[in-house]
Amino acid sequence: xxKINIDRFGEFEFEDGITIKEIIQALEGEGKKVKNVxxxxxxxxxxxxxxxxxxxxxxxxxxxxDKESLEILRHSLAHIMAQALKELYGTDKVHLGIGPTxxxxxxxxxxxxxKRLTEEDLPVIEEKMKEIIKRDCPIERQELPxxxxxxxxxxxxxxxxxxxxRHDIPETAPISIYKQCDFVDLCRGxxxxxxxxxxTSFKLFSIAGAYWKxxxxxxxxxxxxxxxxxxxxxxxxxxxxxxxxxxxxxRKIGKELELFIIDENVGxxxxxxxxxxAIIRNEIENDWRNEHIKRGYQLVYTPHVGxxxxxxxxxxxxxYRENMFPEMQIExxxxxxxxxxxxFHVEIYKSRxxxxxxxxxxxxxxxxxxxxxxxxVLHGLMRVRGFTQDDAxxxxxxxxxxxxxxKVLEFAIETLKNYGFNEFEVYLSxxxxxxxxxxxxxxxxxxxxxxxIESVGLEYDIDEGGGAFYGPKIDVKIKDAIGRMWQCxxxxxxxxxxxxFDMYYIGEDNxxxxxxxxxxxxxxxxxxxxxxxxxxxxxxxxLWLSPVQAKIIPIADAHLPYAKEVEQKLREAGIxxxxxxxxxxxxxxxxxxxxxxxxxxxxxxxKEWQTGTxxxxxxxxxxxxVFTIDEFIDRAKxxxxxxxxxx
RNA sequence: GCUGGCGUAGCUCAGUCGGCAGAGCAGGUGAUUUGUAAUCACCAGGUCGUGGGUUCAAGUCCCACCGCCAGCUCCA
Numbered sequence: 001x002x003k004i005n006i007d008r009f010g011e012f013e014f015e016d017g018i019t020i021k022e023i024i025q026a027l028e029g030e031g032k033k034v035k036n037v038x039x040x041x042x043x044x045x046x047x048x049x050x051x052x053x054x055x056x057x058x059x060x061x062x063x064x065x066d067k068e069s070l071e072i073l074r075h076s077l078a079h080i081m082a083q084a085l086k087e088l089y090g091t092d093k094v095h096l097g098i099g100p101t102x103x104x105x106x107x108x109x110x111x112x113x114x115k116r117l118t119e120e121d122l123p124v125i126e127e128k129m130k131e132i133i134k135r136d137c138p139i140e141r142q143e144l145p146x147x148x149x150x151x152x153x154x155x156x157x158x159x160x161x162x163x164x165x166r167h168d169i170p171e172t173a174p175i176s177i178y179k180q181c182d183f184v185d186l187c188r189g190x191x192x193x194x195x196x197x198x199x200t201s202f203k204l205f206s207i208a209g210a211y212w213k214x215x216x217x218x219x220x221x222x223x224x225x226x227x228x229x230x231x232x233x234x235x236x237x238x239x240x241x242x243x244x245x246x247x248x249x250x251r252k253i254g255k256e257l258e259l260f261i262i263d264e265n266v267g268x269x270x271x272x273x274x275x276x277x278a279i280i281r282n283e284i285e286n287d288w289r290n291e292h293i294k295r296g297y298q299l300v301y302t303p304h305v306g307x308x309x310x311x312x313x314x315x316x317x318x319x320y321r322e323n324m325f326p327e328m329q330i331e332x333x334x335x336x337x338x339x340x341x342x343x344f345h346v347e348i349y350k351s352r353x354x355x356x357x358x359x360x361x362x363x364x365x366x367x368x369x370x371x372x373x374x375x376x377v378l379h380g381l382m383r384v385r386g387f388t389q390d391d392a393x394x395x396x397x398x399x400x401x402x403x404x405x406x407k408v409l410e411f412a413i414e415t416l417k418n419y420g421f422n423e424f425e426v427y428l429s430x431x432x433x434x435x436x437x438x439x440x441x442x443x444x445x446x447x448x449x450x451x452x453i454e455s456v457g458l459e460y461d462i463d464e465g466g467g468a469f470y471g472p473k474i475d476v477k478i479k480d481a482i483g484r485m486w487q488c489x490x491x492x493x494x495x496x497x498x499x500x501f502d503m504y505y506i507g508e509d510n511x512x513x514x515x516x517x518x519x520x521x522x523x524x525x526x527x528x529x530x531x532x533x534x535x536x537x538x539x540x541x542x543l544w545l546s547p548v549q550a551k552i553i554p555i556a557d558a559h560l561p562y563a564k565e566v567e568q569k570l571r572e573a574g575i576x577x578x579x580x581x582x583x584x585x586x587x588x589x590x591x592x593x594x595x596x597x598x599x600x601x602x603x604x605x606x607k608e609w610q611t612g613t614x615x616x617x618x619x620x621x622x623x624x625x626v627f628t629i630d631e632f633i634d635r636a637k638x639x640x641x642x643x644x645x646x647x
Numbered sequence: 648g649c650u651g652g653c654g655u656a657g658c659u660c661a662g663u664c665g666g667c668a669g670a671g672c673a674g675g676u677g678a679u680u681u682g683u684a685a686u687c688a689c690c691a692g693g694u695c696g697u698g699g700g701u702u703c704a705a706g707u708c709c710c711a712c713c714g715c716c717a718g719c720u721c722c723a
Contacts, residue, residue, distance in 0.1 A: 208718035209650030264714055320723055374648050556680040591684035623683055
């Protein structure tokens with residue numbers, strides 16, 4: 001017998017191996033109402049109503065609106081899709097790979113003999129799935145001995161399932177299969193009680209190649225992706241988000257607003273900054289430099305290439321070579337384009353002997369690095385081959401570690417907030433199995449990272465063993481306006497380079513000591529961060545970052561002299577301003593300024609000329625009224641200085 | 648790199664069965680002189696990604712390459 005404490009129902013004793021389904025029957029037998037249960041959470045594990053419970057514990061029933069039950073639904077929809085495929089294209093012809101859930105839905109990797117699935121097939125499959133849902137097949141679970149399961153799937157010609165049983169399912173694990181009508185699948189579960197419990201609020205959205213088990217040498221299966229939610233409303237919301245993401249695509253906006261281009265004549269993953277994009281970048285970089293100087297960083301510059309020996313010492317030649325541009329020969333000497341800035345910063349540190357008194361030394365650089373990325377992964381500014389790290393290396397004593405890490409994290413969070421990001425995900429990655437450095441250093445460093453996060457008051461997840469071999473790290477992700485997470489800041493200890501380069505400082509004891517070294521970046525990559533900013537703001541950047549902050553719109557050509565006068569005054573006040581001198585109607589000029597996402601439109605006509613004013617229209621609020629030129633300048637200057645998000 | 652899709656004017660795209668390369672926007676010229684999201688007319692603009700092939704005839708069909716997009720993979 002086992003004891004189960006059921007949330008809201010109390011504690012019960014049951015036979016070992018009872019299922020939720022049977023528990024519900026028992027409860028209902030006692031006259032209790034238990035409705036709509038699609039699964040349960042047993043001791044933090046999501047299980048379905050079919051799975052035998054073999055241990056005592058706490059159980060909570062799941063109904064559709066529970067977050068955890070989505071996984072059950074999505075898993076079942078993957079099966080329903082597989083069943084649909086088999087019914088459409090023939091049981092023997094469809095070979096199933098794996099069909100797990102994803103963040104928003106599910107996929108199934110399949111092979112259909114003699115047929116290449118295309119997007120046009122998706123609606124047909126969807127229809128079939130809806131039919132199966134309507135049929136309301138009860139879903140049953142069964143555990144089989146290994147040999148029997150092998151036999152079954154061999155008979156069904158499910159070669160991939162056989163492969164899974166042979167090579168991937170641990171000897172000790174039970175082998176379970178799920179049946180719904182005539183469809184049988186190898187599966188760990190969990191699943192909903194019957195296909196009829198699935199709503200039709202799902203959508204198949206793409207079809208793509210995927211290697212069996214993700215290995216390039218294996219055959220490629222076709223992966224069909226679906227999204228699924230319990231309600232139509234949630235599905236719609238998600239689909240709208242996708243639409244919105246498409247509208248915000250920084251590649252599209254970057255082209256429309258003439259911010260940057262990636263030109264095939266130059267090469268994939270190599271961005272060219274057009275004048276307007278360069279303004280954004282310049283603002284960000286100037287701000288970055290000022291903030292770093294304020295915080296005691298010292299700015300440095302380093303070259304784009306360095307001798308092979310340097311990269312030997314750093315270990316990059318041995319461990320990072322596949323990501324580097326190939327070696328070049330100059331006067332019998334090998335050189336590499338830099339994939340990272342660290343070796344140079346280390347050399348700067350080593351340029352003379354260092355005393356404990358001058359630590360911490362914080363060297364900062366907007367260093368442009370080049371990495372070989374496979375052509376297929378390049379993506380606008382988000383994934384490039386040449387990018388600028390907002391890099392800094394903090395070299396300090398052990399007694400300074402905690403304080404320095406806290407300052408870095410505070411700095412990063414404060415900066416990201418300034419750019420309009422207020423939600424973060426923080427990850428602490430700890431020591432992996434293969435690593436360098438002694439236990440003590442790992443402990444001091446990991447502790448400092450943890451304390452920093454806690455002192456800043458952030459929630460965080462621990463990625464146990466997820467650190468680099470050379471040290472633990474913190475990663476910060478930001479949430480954008482439509483809920484997507486982007487990796488930005490990173491704070492990484494490095495126990496490797498100080499050893500390799502034999503970095504030291506002279507301590508109070510007149511002895512050599514190994515310093516702690518930390519790599520850190522706030523934005524990660526300037527290119528990528530600007531890409532994220534563009535998508536976050538849908539191109540409507542904060543005033544201080546806008547390439548053109550105000551557009552002067554003369555109503556007719558007659559007002560041009562006054563418009564130029566206003567323009568001159570604004571320019572002298574440091575506001576980026578343009579006058580629309582075209583012989584177009586005012587409405588057209590406003591429309592074009594709106595499309596260019598210019599924050600302020602200053603309409604000037606007879607009235608304004610006579611009174612020395614401008615009629616201010618903002619991108620957000622439309623016409624906000626008439627201001628004197630000085631009033632407008634004061635307001636705009638103040639907002640720019642404050643980096644305000646307001647207009 | 649792999650799988651699939653797509654490459655037509657500066658941009659967004661149409662082009663049927665293989666039969667004279669199109670539209671809108673942008674650009675140029677002219678008219679108009681305008682009060683809060685598109686004034687009108689005219690003009691110019693093309694090696695249909697590149698190279699080969701099939702055909703009387705190729706933007707269209709076939710092959711190779713290049714590039715882009717989605718996904719896979721990768722992301723010390």
